[in-house]
Amino acid sequence: xxxxxxxxxxxxxxxxxxxxLLAILATLILCGGLIVLAxxxxxxxxxxxxSSALSSKFALTxxxxxxxxLIFTGLAVTIAFKAKFWNIGAEGQLLTGAMAxxxxxxxxxxxxxxxxxxxxxxxxxxxxxTAIFPAYLKTRYKVDDVVTTLLLNFVxxxxxxxxxxxxxxxxxxxxxxxxxxxxxxxxxxxxxxTRLHLGVLLAFIGxxxxxxxxxxxxxxxxxxxxxxxxxxxxxxxxxxxVVILASAAVSGLLAGLAGVGEVGGLHFQVMATISPGYGYxxxxxxxxxxxxxxxVLPAALFFAVIITGADSxxxxxxxxxxxxxxxxxxxxxxxxxxxxxxxxxxRWQRVVHSVQEM
Amino acid sequence: xxxxxQILQVGFFAxxxxxxxxLIFGTIGELxxxxxxVLNLGIEGIxxxxxxxxxxxxxxxxxxxxxxxxxxxAGMLGGLLMxxxxxxxxxxxxxxxxxxxxxxxxxxxxxxxxxFGQPSTIPVIEPFRTVNIPWLxxxxxxxxxxxxxxxxxxxxxxxxxxxxxxxxHTPWGLNLRTVGENPQAANSAGVSVAATRYQALLxxxxxxxLGGAFLSMAQYNAFTFGVISGRxxxxxxxxxFGQWSPYKSMAGALLFAxxxxxxLRLQASNMIHIPYQxxxxxxxxxxxxxxxxxxxxxxxxxxxxxPFRKEER
Numbered sequence: 289x290x291x292x293x294x295x296x297x298x299x300x301x302x303x304x305x306x307x308x309l310l311a312i313l314a315t316l317i318l319c320g321g322l323i324v325l326a327x328x329x330x331x332x333x334x335x336x337x338x339s340s341a342l343s344s345k346f347a348l349t350x351x352x353x354x355x356x357x358l359i360f361t362g363l364a365v366t367i368a369f370k371a372k373f374w375n376i377g378a379e380g381q382l383l384t385g386a387m388a389x390x391x392x393x394x395x396x397x398x399x400x401x402x403x404x405x406x407x408x409x410x411x412x413x414x415x416x417x418t419a420i421f422p423a424y425l426k427t428r429y430k431v432d433d434v435v436t437t438l439l440l441n442f443v444x445x446x447x448x449x450x451x452x453x454x455x456x457x458x459x460x461x462x463x464x465x466x467x468x469x470x471x472x473x474x475x476x477x478x479x480x481x482t483r484l485h486l487g488v489l490l491a492f493i494g495x496x497x498x499x500x501x502x503x504x505x506x507x508x509x510x511x512x513x514x515x516x517x518x519x520x521x522x523x524x525x526x527x528x529x530v531v532i533l534a535s536a537a538v539s540g541l542l543a544g545l546a547g548v549g550e551v552g553g554l555h556f557q558v559m560a561t562i563s564p565g566y567g568y569x570x571x572x573x574x575x576x577x578x579x580x581x582x583x584v585l586p587a588a589l590f591f592a593v594i595i596t597g598a599d600s601x602x603x604x605x606x607x608x609x610x611x612x613x614x615x616x617x618x619x620x621x622x623x624x625x626x627x628x629x630x631x632x633x634x635r636w637q638r639v640v641h642s643v644q645e646m
Numbered sequence: 647x648x649x650x651x652q653i654l655q656v657g658f659f660a661x662x663x664x665x666x667x668x669l670i671f672g673t674i675g676e677l678x679x680x681x682x683x684v685l686n687l688g689i690e691g692i693x694x695x696x697x698x699x700x701x702x703x704x705x706x707x708x709x710x711x712x713x714x715x716x717x718x719x720a721g722m723l724g725g726l727l728m729x730x731x732x733x734x735x736x737x738x739x740x741x742x743x744x745x746x747x748x749x750x751x752x753x754x755x756x757x758x759x760x761x762f763g764q765p766s767t768i769p770v771i772e773p774f775r776t777v778n779i780p781w782l783x784x785x786x787x788x789x790x791x792x793x794x795x796x797x798x799x800x801x802x803x804x805x806x807x808x809x810x811x812x813x814x815h816t817p818w819g820l821n822l823r824t825v826g827e828n829p830q831a832a833n834s835a836g837v838s839v840a841a842t843r844y845q846a847l848l849x850x851x852x853x854x855x856l857g858g859a860f861l862s863m864a865q866y867n868a869f870t871f872g873v874i875s876g877r878x879x880x881x882x883x884x885x886x887f888g889q890w891s892p893y894k895s896m897a898g899a900l901l902f903a904x905x906x907x908x909x910l911r912l913q914a915s916n917m918i919h920i921p922y923q924x925x926x927x928x929x930x931x932x933x934x935x936x937x938x939x940x941x942x943x944x945x946x947x948x949x950x951x952x953p954f955r956k957e958e959r
Contacts, residue, residue, distance in 0.1 A: 326760050374740050431937045432886075432946075434687070434740050439883060439930040442876055446930075450923035571744055608759035610752055617691075617749025621727075624737050624745055 361570025377437030379567025385544025393469030415544015487549025672881030675853030687743020696858030721855020
């Protein structure tokens with residue numbers, strides 16, 4: 289008798305829903321050990337974390353605001369990974385999107401009403417271009433996309449800080465930040481005394497829209513087909529390289545919009561710290577969402593709660609705020625382990641003595 | 647001319663070797679993993695974790711070498727996690743690596759804050775001193791550059807030929823390369839693919855740990871959140887740049903260290919007004935260019951990124 293792994297034919301739907309929940313539960317228990325290590329009560333710490341992010345109306349809106357860039361990067365990673373374009377570069381695409389938005393938003397020559405639409409367009413285009421470059425290297429020269437998208441993040445970050453230290457430095461404040469965008473370029477806010485801006489709305493519309501594209505359009509079908517099996521897709525008439533470039537473009541566009549939202553709705557300028565790793569958190573979110581665009585919403589909201597709640601939790605209990613980072617890493621690892629059960633099932637079975645196949 | 651006089655100084659070359667050291671540790675570590683068929687994207691987090699663990703060990707025991715030991719063990723722990731995820735469980739190496747980096751970076755920050763709190767001045771140790779090799783260090787110019795370095799610098803340059811010898815002249819090295827090129831063949835020949843990959847990832851973790859230890863205990867005397875600042879990713883790039891060969895990878899590390907040392911000099915001397923970030927991004931740009939140029943005849947291990955299961959053939 290022994291355990292053995294069998295290959296599953298298809299993943300049942302209940303498992304797709306249950307797995308992320310189990311992964312999160314396991315993560316919270318594992319990280320609970322760290323809370324105990326820090327000398328605090330695990331339940332108190334988590335209670336503070338979740339209640340501070342959800343209890344008041346203002347806290348709730350702040351959590352939605354925090355979720356916005358995470359939804360965009362989560363969707364960006366989802367659509368890229370679907371096509372097996374391993375986009376680790378959402379971080380850099382977010383930054384180019386933010387830079388484009390901050391540049392356009394400060395142009396006084398443009399009529400005020402056109403600023404916001406142009407910022408969205410410019411940011412989306414910049415993000416898309418940033419993603420198309422490594423996708424082109426992948427399809428044309430077979431250059432590993434993981435390494436190039438990852439390295440490009442640093443190239444972009446350094447280029448951005450060079451600009452912010454130099455020609456783009458805010459002449460008024462003297463800090464290495466870009467000049468503020470014009471007031472006509474600031475995103476409208478939907479609820480008085482909150483920061484619920486246009487970008488939040490776009491993110492929540494974006495998720496079902498991406499789902500629609502993936503499930504109901506030819507582009508979505510093509511991406512799915514190429515991701516499942518590139519050879520078979522090519523055989524059945526899909527131009528795989530075009531499909532990969534298209535998925536990269538949409539992915540980069542979405543990551544770029546994450547940057548536009550942060551500039552237009554929150555900071556009104558670009559600074560080096562505009563993204564504390566939203567692009568990388570997007571990978572965790574996409575994996576927890578099982579690469580389902582609709583699943584990105586709850587996953588992004590969960591991490592928004594963790595990130596906004598960690599501050600109050602840390603102040604109240606003395607547990608280091610970096611628990612939020614550990615939770616992200618642990619969630620990715622537990623989810624990965626859980627994913628095994630989508631492809632394999634564990635069976636307790638008798639060993640049948642047969643000729644050992646070599 | 648003035649630039650030349652800045653470069654042609656003993657201090658410049660000594661600094662160059664020191665800058666190259668953590669890159670060599672990282673690169674050689676990554677090389678073992680990749681030659682066995684596993685891309686270890688956990689390297690950035692593993693180096694961070696080792697730098698933190700090593701520093702803490704040295705801080706409390708006042709023994710630098712104990713700190714190095716802790717760093718090595720911390721690195722091997724990271725290697726073990728990678729091995730469990732992508733060898734035993736056969737999960738995507740990309741995502742496992744990103745997960746390992748996120749987890750170990752997060753843990754480093756968390757534990758450091760837990761151990762040291764938020765004091766107004768950052769905790770420091772008495773870092774490693776250079777080891778002056780008798781006689782040789784007295785040779786003009788070459789002596790102070792090559793023979794008055796930290797012990798870990800000597801070790802880094804020693805492991806390059808040792809690694810080359812192990813890879814190309816020992817049975818274990820042959821097994822390792824076969825596992826990376828053709829795991830089916832290795833399996834048929836009675837070599838355990840899983841065991842070999844575990845060994846490779848543990849050795850890789852050991853070297854990544856030494857790289858982290860060097861940064862927080864020799865190069866600097868403290869652990870800061872920016873102590874690794876992309877050196878793990880640069881090591882991944884250097885393995886590609888060096889076409890999976892120990893000597894070529896070392897040459898790449900020296901080239902990038904040269905660029906970095908030059909950048910520091912020029913910045914300090916205030917001679918040329920190129921933003922320093924241009925130099926910082928150079929390794930990344932060069933690697934992307936190199937990958938695009940050499941991709942068609944690149945010698946990546948054929949089984950890189952492929953999980954291996956005996957049952958599925």
